[in-house]
Amino acid sequence: MVPMSVELPQPVAAGNARAAVRRSAAADARLRAMLDAHYDFVWRSLRRLGVPSTDVDDCAQQVFWVAAKKLDDIQEGSERAFLFGSAMRVASDARRSRSRRREAPALPEESTEALDPGPDPEQAASMRRARAVLDEVLDAMPMDLRAPFVLFELEEMSTAEIGAMLGLPTGTVASRLRRAREEFQAIVARRKAKDEFRGGRP
DSSP: OOOOOOOOOOOOOOSOHHHHHHHHHHHHHHHHHHHHHHHHHHHHHHHHTTOOTTTHHHHHHHHHHHHHHTGGGSOTTOHHHHHHHHHHHHHHHHHHHHHHHTOOOOOGGGOOSOOOSSSOHHHHHHHHHHHHHHHHHHHTSOHHHHHHHIIIIISOOOHHHHHHHHTOOHHHHHHHHHHHHHHHHHHHHHHHHHHHHHHHOO
16 A cells, blocks of 8 residues: 655744754655555554544544654654554544444445455455454454454554553553453354344244
8 A cells, every 4th residue: 555645734933944944854754754664554553443444544644644743742663653542543533423424334345455466256255244344343342452452463563562552551451452352252252143143033
């Protein structure tokens, strides 16, 4: 996925014009590096945090716009954590907005997530169904469990990395992951029972 271009806010005039230009060039370079390194991660995170496929590009733009405005406050090495925190807030706003509009979630066939060109149509349809089921299960999980679950199970981060990203002790992350797995399995079991009940009706 090719990162979109994000226009930086104009730098605050300080010192002289030459210093402002140098600051702007450095800010542009840093933001471009963040886009190149983390855009795909932000895009996936937004989808897994409940943003429908039709809105995910706009929400990713919002995340990097926030980063552009707060660039001076983002410590070197903590860019990914900042972007994920922003993605959580943007996703939360997007879900509330969708709830107010009472719109149905995007259909799995509308997903803009790139498919491997290798699978045949039947395999591609199966992959879309699997992603749709995963999205439904994740949507039913509370965010305090969903975020660490996504980072650990889908992004394959360590509990230490997740703790640093979410500002939580490692023990708390481990506890939430345990509860998240239990919640995930319970939701899957309820969904399976509901499907079997519907399928067994005369």
